[in-house]
Amino acid sequence: MxxxxxxxxxxxxxxxxxxxxxxxxxxxxxxxxxxxxxxxxxxxxxxxxxxxxxxxxxxxxxxxxxxxxxxxxxxxxxxxxxxxxxxxxxxxxxxxxxxxxxxxxxxxxxxxxxxxxxxxxxxxxxxxxxxxxxxxxxxxxxxxxxxxxxxxxxxxxxxxxxxxxxxxxxxxFNAWDPGEDTDRQEYVMNDVGIIFNGEINNISSRAWNFGQFEKGVLDACLLVLDAGKVPLLYRGNAIEVVRQGSALINSQDDDGVLVGSWSGDYSTGTAPTAWTGSPEILLKYAKDGGLPVCFAQCWVFAGVLNTFMRCLGIPTRVVTNYCSAHDNTGNLKTDIILDEDGRVNRSRTRDSVWNYHSWNEVFMRRPDLPERFSGWQVIDCTPQETSDGLYRCGPTSVNAIRDGELSYPFDARFVFAEVRNMSMLFDVYLPSSDKYGNTKVINVDTTYVGKLLITKRMNSNAYEDITSAYKHPEGSLKERETMQMAERRGVSSRDYLPPAEAGVTIELQADTIKIGDNFKLTLNIKNQTRQTCTLSATITGCVVYYTGITSSIFKLDNKAYMPYLVEQSNLLFVVYGRIEENGKTLSTMRVVALRPPELTIKVTGTPRVGKDFMVTVSFRNPFNFILKNIQLRLESPGLITTKLKTYDHIAPGGSLQYTETITPQYPGKKVLIACLDCATVRQVTSQLEIFVQ
Structure with missing residues (x-):
């Protein structure tokens, strides 16, 4: 030849x-x-x-x-x-x-x-x-x-x-490279974690199976990049992979992994509250050839993105921000509009403050930025706002957010608005009766937003307070310098005309209650003047989603809220008052958390490699109504894959018991995660740590 x-x-x-x-x-x-x-x-x-x-x-x-x-x-x-x-x-x-x-x-x-x-x-x-x-x-x-x-x-x-x-x-990616100085065992190797939720006065949590090492998950994560048509040239750049990942985990505009929904109707998929981990979601996405999985909300998005990043070798953690602002008007103020009777005007209130919002941080060098902005970077795949034409957020340097350096990529202003208590003004308006429909400020709270940011503590299920990583101390010189820097970078000035002092303060107190229990409200009124004041006040109770969006108003009677409950709902009480002697107005509000009923996990036998032991999940219906179409999940990374059981109904006072026999293949600490979910009761979860000998 x-x-x-x-x-x-x-x-x-x-x-x-x-x-x-x-x-x-x-x-x-x-x-x-x-x-x-x-x-x-x-x-x-x-x-x-x-x-x-x-x-x-x-x-x-x-x-x-x-x-x-x-x-x-x-x-x-x-x-x-x-x-x-x-x-x-x-x-x-x-x-x-x-x-x-x-x-x-x-x-x-x-x-x-x-x-x-x-x-x-x-x-x-x-x-x-x-x-x-x-x-x-x-x-x-x-x-x-x-x-x-x-x-x-x-x-x-x-x-x-x-x-x-x-x-x-x-x-x-290699987190063990010189310069990648973070705890790799916690942020790369740990395959189970805690995602915090609830509200600022009642922090709760749920276990989440990240499962980045489970069979098929690595191939599923690479499929996400392929299905998203991420060029191979981008896949050597951690910054590009992180930014692409924050877009591809949601399906808002690119057929990504998860469909976000806050509608309350999840009949065509799985309710966000029913998931217990990422492997089930990613493997379903891969099995269905890249068809988006229904449904997710912020903590599910954060859990799956955490798996995606850790699986590819990038140190990642889930962060929860309590009182997280979503500023739809773009003025760095969160405006809550009240009717003349003191009720929240849902049609005019465009902004919202989420009880909590979960996002992720990745640890990486930023060669595209000054050296001090390397380290932890915020990424968020919950579809809220577009960035460069796609629903995504980050990576943006946490240090840059703290110091008000908002001109660096990516999406620093959006994250700044979510957490910044001195730039986010919590304004409550009272509609005036003039023909132009003007409003006036009756209350300003500059500390309401971004009250607390937490993540799982290393080698513990407790939380670590990382608020100081995002914000300097309130009222400090550093904080004032940060605001000045942010204003030079284009954010709105925090100048405002505070309402005149009313001379009377009000405070609403309430404790967390179990769903179905009666609640107790205490209104503390303090007269700081030397004159007698006559106060007329209205207390409005409404059911509110964890996103801060109000659902239904209910009468302040015992258990009157029950017919109006929605998923992950809390009770929001708004007090609006007027002092008759001087006509001045005042208001306050309080969120009351509702605890779901208990789910228990019990182990029978000693867990040993190669030997059977039994796990029993139990639940009792404490309500006076029937629970219908129940899903029960049980899983444990490195121990068992997701087991899904469905039940037609549980009668009032009735019980459910599910037993699974498990034969461990590997020794060490394992975490059993269980979740019960139905349309009338969400977020019923439990977890149990065991040690396999």
Whole structure:
């Protein structure tokens, strides 16, 4: 065969191999002139390499490594390898059209014509027909699944191995790189966590199975990037992957993983409150070929994004912001409009303050910003506002938010508005009776928004207060400097005309109650003047979503709120008063949290590897009405996959009991997570830590 034709065929077949076709290039050589030696097999040393790269936890039989760290493999030939005379290439390809210039076709050469490439390679040793080599993916390597080929190069041409999925290679981000100074065990390796919710006066939590190491989850996370058409060139840049991920976990505009819904009607999917972890969601998304999963709200978005980032190797945590502002009017003020009788005017109130809102932080260097803005970065995939045309948020530096440096990418002003108590004015208006429909301020609270920001404490289920990472102390010089900096960066001034002092203060007190219990309100009134004051006051009670949106107003009678309850609902009480002697007005409000009924988990037997033990989940219906169409989930990362049971109804006072037999495969601490959910009662959860011997 002429040399020119052979080269053309070789190039053509190389392209086909890059596309996943199976060829061996023996046909390029005349029958009388075969290569003098052949490749036999390659040992990827999966167990040893995974241990060295902190990837042993992935339930995946392929080799998984972290970039910028050497992994060692052994290649066997049919004769000894001669480093001075022989030439061997290890080729790693990703994508449909591998290109050396784009980093999607990597060649690591060994032997007499060794040349430098993107990845470093070295011969570690030779014994018999085996050669041991070390390979180091470069620090900016594309993350994903590479196809591996061994190519023998001779004067007659190349002999490349067939495609063998068993020697495919996954490359991930490396949080163990110098400069990535954070707790990797908590923020990369921990596969179960706590997401905090509730409200500022009643902080509650639920366990969440991140499950980043579960079977199929890594491939599902890579599918998210593929389905979102994220260019391979972007996948070596952590900033790009993080920003793309914050868009792709929601399906608002790009057929991402989750459909957000706050409608209350989840009959066409799963209620957000029913999920117990990310693997079920990501695996369903992959199984359905990239069809968005229904439904999610902020903590579900945050839980799945946490899994996505940790799975790819980026340190990530979930953060909860209590009294989180959503400023629809864009004036950095949260405006609550009252009717003349003191009730919240739902049609005119466009802004809202969420009881809580969950987002994520990722820990990374920001080479695109000054050095002091590296570290924790806010990302948020709950679809609230668009950024560069897509529903996403971040990454934005937490340090930049704290210091009012809002001109750096990405979305710093939006996050600043969610947490900044001195720039967010909590204004309550009373409609005037003039023909222009003007309003007047009757109350301003500059400390209402961003009262508390927390995340799970390392090695504990308690929370860590990280408010000081976002804001300087109230009234401090640093805080004033931050506001001045923010105003220079374009945010609205916090100047306002405060309402005149009424001389009387009011405070509403109430305790957290169980759903269905009676509530007790105490209104404390303090006269700070020397005159007698006559106060006329109206107390309005309404059911409110956790997003701060009011649902229904109810009478202040015992249990009168029950017919109006919505998912994750709390009770909002608004007091509006007028002093008859001077006509001045005053108001206050209080959110009363409602605790759901209890769900219990009990273990029978001692959990031991290879031995059965039983887990029983129990629930009693404490209400005087029937619960219908109940879902019960039980799961535990590293122990059992999600078990879903459905029940037609539970009568008043009736009980439910579900028992599962489990045979542990791995020792260590495990967390059992259970959740009961139905249309009339949401957020009924429980968790139990056990130790498998």
């Amino acid at each position: 002429p040399l020119e034709i052979r080269k053309v065929l070789e190039k053509f077949l190389s392209l086909l191999i890059g596309l996943g076709s199976v060829f061996i290039l023996d046909s390029l050589y005349p029958a009388k002139s075969p290569p003098f030696w052949r490749y036999i097999c390659v040992d990827m040393r999966v167990t040893d390499n995974k241990k060295a790269h902190n990837t042993s936890s992935y339930k995946n039989t392929s080799l998984i490594v972290r970039r910028n760290k050497e992994f060692i493999i052994i290649i066997r030939f049919d004769r000894p390898f001669n480093n001075q005379q022989d030439n061997v290439h290890l080729e790693f390809m990703i994508g449909n059209s591998p290109d050396e210039n784009k980093g999607t076709y990597i060649t690591v050469s060994f032997g007499k014509e060794k040349r430098d490439g993107r990845w470093n390679g070295r011969v570690i040793g030779m014994q018999g027909n085996e050669v041991t080599v070390g390979i180091t993916p470069d620090a900016s390597c594309i993350i994903g699944r590479f196809r591996t080929f061994v190519t023998i190069v001779t004067d007659l041409g190349k002999q490349r191995t067939q495609r063998n999925p068993d020697i495919d290679l996954y490359v991930l």
